[in-house]
Amino acid sequence: MRVAVVGKGGSGKTTTSAVVARTLARHGHRVVAVDCDSNPTLGISLGLGADDTERLVARREELDEGESEHAPSWDELIDRFGSDAPDGVRLAVVTRIQNPEPG
Amino acid sequence: MRVAFVGKGGAGKSAIAGTFARLLARRDGPVLAVDSDPMPGLAFSVGVPVTDAPIPDEAVQERAEGEEGPRFRLREGLTAAEAVQRYAAAGPDGVRFLQFGKLRGSSGGLLRSQFAFRQILSSLPEEGWNVVGDLPGGTRQAFFGWGGYARTILVVVEPTAKSLLSARRLARLATVDPPPDAVVAVANKVREPGDVELVARRTGLEVVASVPWDEALADAERQGRAPIDAAPDSASVAAVASLLDRLGKVS
Numbered sequence: 542m543r544v545a546v547v548g549k550g551g552s553g554k555t556t557t558s559a560v561v562a563r564t565l566a567r568h569g570h571r572v573v574a575v576d577c578d579s580n581p582t583l584g585i586s587l588g589l590g591a592d593d594t595e596r597l598v599a600r601r602e603e604l605d606e607g608e609s610e611h612a613p614s615w616d617e618l619i620d621r622f623g624s625d626a627p628d629g630v631r632l633a634v635v636t637r638i639q640n641p642e643p644g
Numbered sequence: 645m646r647v648a649f650v651g652k653g654g655a656g657k658s659a660i661a662g663t664f665a666r667l668l669a670r671r672d673g674p675v676l677a678v679d680s681d682p683m684p685g686l687a688f689s690v691g692v693p694v695t696d697a698p699i700p701d702e703a704v705q706e707r708a709e710g711e712e713g714p715r716f717r718l719r720e721g722l723t724a725a726e727a728v729q730r731y732a733a734a735g736p737d738g739v740r741f742l743q744f745g746k747l748r749g750s751s752g753g754l755l756r757s758q759f760a761f762r763q764i765l766s767s768l769p770e771e772g773w774n775v776v777g778d779l780p781g782g783t784r785q786a787f788f789g790w791g792g793y794a795r796t797i798l799v800v801v802e803p804t805a806k807s808l809l810s811a812r813r814l815a816r817l818a819t820v821d822p823p824p825d826a827v828v829a830v831a832n833k834v835r836e837p838g839d840v841e842l843v844a845r846r847t848g849l850e851v852v853a854s855v856p857w858d859e860a861l862a863d864a865e866r867q868g869r870a871p872i873d874a875a876p877d878s879a880s881v882a883a884v885a886s887l888l889d890r891l892g893k894v895s
Binding site: 549550551552553555578579580582585586591594595 | 652653654655681683685780781782783784805806808809810813
């Protein structure tokens with residue numbers, strides 16, 4: 542199953558995503574939770590905590606600043622930009638944090 | 645006075661910004677309220693009867709081949725003040741209202757309006773115009789200068805983990821070049837005695853206003869009405885009035 546959660550700011554996208562991800566994982570599915578928000582906070586709703594969430598963001602920012610290389614494959618991306626959240630959910634922060642496009 | 649409200653989605657930026665714009669207009673003359681969210685919502689909170697008011701294509705011209713500067717700009721001879729007079733929607737209490745316009749399908753359709761919007765804000769004379777801005781939720785637009793017109797950045801924070809984390813990231817707006825005069829926090833949806841202290845501690849920002857959790861404000865939002873019209877005597881509107889008092893004394 543592959544789902545994407547969208548909506549206006551503050552409508553509950555992140556919370557919904559986290560509950561869906563953990564519920565799927567508890568039912569035995571392998572789950573990757575992908576945070577595509579330029580202000581990534583999915584780690585908090587998954588129960589990863591603020592410090593680990595910020596660590597993932599910092600790792601992603603190193604890439605944007607040219608201090609590390611892009612992951613060549615999906616598996617490596619999940620490995621390098623991901624962290625283990627409760628119930629076996631793997632969280633990856635994959636958004637470009639800084640982007641000059643408005644909105 | 646030139647302020648911009650930033651914060652995580654759902655923190656209450658629009659409700660507070662709309663109320664702030666109306667109160668400021670009542671006290672201090674012309675206010676331009678600006679919504680740079682491609683999913684705009686400020687119009688409801690100001691009480692302006694429009695939901696989609698982009699700057700029209702005919703007000704904008706594309707950069708000629710070999711010309712310097714941004715890709716789009718206001719058409720030759722059209723000043724920022726004239727563009728506001730002509731294209732900003734008129735709202736209650738003399739508030740004028742300008743927005744990007746709504747996102748439809750691809751972002752390409754809004755580009756012209758967005759460039760013009762930014763030019764208007766950067767070149768509108770400070771004399772005679774107050775500006776109250778509402779940025780989209782999150783950090784990205786704020787860090788790319790879309791709130792650069794503001795002397796004071798107001799970070800709206802509710803006492804939740806995600807909102808506090810977002811606000812801590814936004815606190816770094818104090819270090820952009822050129823820096824705003826101040827980056828301060830507005831605690832919103834405050835329910836517990838320790839909430840204001842929590843916001844101050846976790847964001848590192850000075851908290852200049854505390855807006856209580858307010859069912860009357862939530863009702864106004866549900867109805868799509870401006871809080872200042874639907875709940876003029878509410879505790880949250882009173883708190884925004886205190887915020888205005890405080891900023892007025894500072895500036």
